[in-house]
Amino acid sequence: MESVQKKRMLRIKSPEDMARFVKEQKKAGRTVGFVPTMGFLHEGHLSLFQKAVETSDCVIASVFVNPTQFGEREDYINYPQDTERDARLAEEAGVDALFLPDESAVYPNGTAVTVKVNEKTDVLCGRSRPGHFDGVATVxxxxxxxxQPDHVYFGMKDAQQVAVVSSLIQAFHFPVKMIPCPIVREPDGLARSSRNVRLNADERKEAAELRKGLEQGMKTLKQGERDFEKIADAVRSYYRGHLKLGKIDYVDVLNYPDLKRNGTVLSGRFIIACAVRYGRARLIDNITGSTAALFSEKEGEV
Amino acid sequence: MESVQKKRMLRIKSPEDMARFVKEQKKAGRTVGFVPTMGFLHEGHLSLFQKAVETSDCVIASVFVNPTQFGEREDYINYPQDTERDARLAEEAGVDALFLPDESAVYPNGTAVTVKVNEKTDVLCGRSRPGHFDGVATVxxxxxxxxQPDHVYFGMKDAQQVAVVSSLIQAFHFPVKMIPCPIVREPDGLARSSRNVRLNADERKEAAELRKGLEQGMKTLKQGERDFEKIADAVRSYYRGHLKLGKIDYVDVLNYPDLKRNGTVLSGRFIIACAVRYGRARLIDNITGSTAALFSEKEGEV
Structure with a gap:
């Protein structure tokens, strides 16, 4: 940003006004960074804003709870919202313009035309949430x-989303660079999520075990195990011993970002991922890395 | 174009080179007009080029036979091609750049992510060719x-395509204006089509009846008939009397461009459309208009 005095963040409602704002930015030669969110911002989102501020001249964030990516109507209706808090946090983080469109503005002709994701969606969250990634890719x-961003920023908590959005960018030739950012965690290791507020005290305490289970998988891997299922079994076994309230949705080990089992032996980049349900909250977490760099592994490597 | 001496048309193969070319044009303040085609150009295409030259500063055409919009493998494999002739005609018509991408350049990750058209496709060609408009919308x-065109030009021969592409533009917020152009016909009334070359002499002669049948529908409409089915019946009855070789795929009368039957009475803008098969050639034709302006009707009004 040119001025020392930080400019106030713009709030933009209509797609037309946003397109106009972007055009001005591009005309002035500024690169545009974009962080799409569903709001109820947490430290994870703020880390995306920070990365965007560091690497783009103009930072645009959106808050839009996208109806087409929810399978369960209840989850959509109850998705937590606090626009004023979101706007304050975004402004403090250095966002230049916050896009707050209505559903009818984003979907002017409803679902007349949508996007279909035909690969990478029959595993992990795609299997548990049919149509979810079609909705994500559509919005x-x-x-x-x-x-029209130059850079887009996504958190690696939704590692499958990062993989799918990379496919979308490639398929539709969007002139945009995907910048995946590491998972941000609570002090006890729980991945930050807007859905964490739905946990009661006991669930919240137990949820720290999710990460620990994934680490059991990593430990097995570091000990030389390369069979996808045996690594996943180590995680499942840990959860059986430590989760009393949570119900496992999936535990899976796959090559990343293609999300396939290339034969039975894990090699190259990989993901160890889980989803666990606590009442109305479905939490996800993962560790990604590469077998080549196993001993210098750092979480969220992408 | 600025210079009196007409510049040579560029031929561009890669999406990256095309994106670069477009960026230069926009930087120079030129509006970009785009005419996507499947090649084997005829007078219909040339009329689109002409309209584009009249209304855009820089005219880009593409020749790409899109595999995902063909239901029948045979039709795709046998789709007529003559790139050198296409390039010559495009250059003569004033096209500035011809985009000739390979399939792998357009579909770098195959059909990993595609577009789905959920409205306007259960009638006319959409019903006969399932998946066709998904393929069109995807490419x-x-x-x-x-x-990144400012204007796109489509022929009204594919009136359903014009309607679907308008939905696509609206749904995905493409900052582009759709410019539909009138049907161009042979002297005997047959709509120009790349597939006309597949007709033998007898079929070619009979094919002129397609238009005449649609005119019977118009006549019925002008006489005061407003029932969709009765107007369509007039067309079908004409075809029964005059088509010996062609096989009717559909005859339909609908509101346009929503392609619905709003009740049983035709009102507002409408389309009378047909598809007829001659061996390997499936020909389509239509008349559009508005009931309000019935007596000042001109064909291809859009």
Whole structure:
């Protein structure tokens, strides 16, 4: 940003106004960084804003709870929202413009035309949430066309989302660079999520075990195990011993970002991922890395 | 174009080179007009080029036979091609750059991510060719993202395509204006089509009846008939009397461009459309208009 005095963050409602704002930025030669969110911002989002501020001239964030990516109506209706808090946090983090469109503005002709993701979706969250990534890809296609970003920032907590959005960018030739950012965690290791507020005290305490289970998988891997299922079994076994309230949705070990089992032996980049349900909250977590660099592994490597 | 001496047309193979070319044009303040085609150009295409030259500063055309919009493998494999002739005609018509991408360049990750058209496709050609408009919308999403046109030009022969592409533009917020252009016909009334070359002499002669049948529908409409089915019956009855070789795929009368039957009475803008098969050639034709302006009707009004 040119001025020492930080400019106030713009709030933009309509796609037309956003397109105009972006056009001005590009005309002035500024690179545009974009962080799409569903709001109820937490430290994870703020780390994306920070990365965007560091690497783009103009930072645009969106808060839009996208109806088409929810399978369960209840989860959509109850998705936590606090726009005023979101706007304050975004402004403090250095966001230049916050896009707050209505559903009818984003979906002017409803679901007349949508995006379908045909690969990478039959595993992990894609299997548990049919249609979820179609909804994600649909709304991002719209947002990318409106915002025309040079860089987009996504958190690795949704590692499958990062993989799918990379496919989307490649398939539709969006002139945008995907910048995945590491998972941000609570002090006890729980991955930050807007859905964590739905946990009661006992669930919240137990949820710290999710990360520990994944670390058991990593330990097995570091000890030389390369069979996908045996690594996943180590995680499952840990959860059987430590989760009393949570119900496992999946534990899976796959090559990353293609999300396939290339034969039975894990090699190259990989992901150890889980989803666990606590009442109305479904939590996800993962560790990614590469077998080549196993002993210098750092979490969230992408 | 600034210079009196007409510049040579560029031929561009890669999406990256095309994106670069477009960026230069935009930087120079030129509006970009885009005419996507499947090649084997005829007078219909040339009329689109002409309209584009009249209304855009820089005219880009593409020749790409899109595999995902063909249901029948045979039709795709046998789709007529003559790139050198296409290039010559495009250059003569004033096209500035011809985009000739390979399949692997357009579909770098195959069909990992595609577009789905959920409205306007259960009638007319959409019903006869399931998946056809998904393929059209998929390739156009890619091409629109690469070419970033200000205007796109489509022929009204594919009236359903014009309706679907308008939905696509609205749904994905492409900052582009759709410019539909009138059907161009042979002297005997047959709509120009790349597939006309597949007709033998007898079929070619009979094919002129397609238009005449649609005119019977118009006549019925002008006489005061407003029932969709009765107007369609007039067309079908004409075809029964005049088509000996062609096999009717559909005859339909609908509101346009929503392609619905709003009740049983035709009102507002409408389309009378047909598809007829001659061996390997499936020909389509239509008349659009508005009931309000019935007596000043001109064909191809859009």
């Amino acid at each position: 991002l296609t719209k947002l990318f066309t409106i915002v | 156009l999403t890619k091409l629109f993202t690469i070419v």
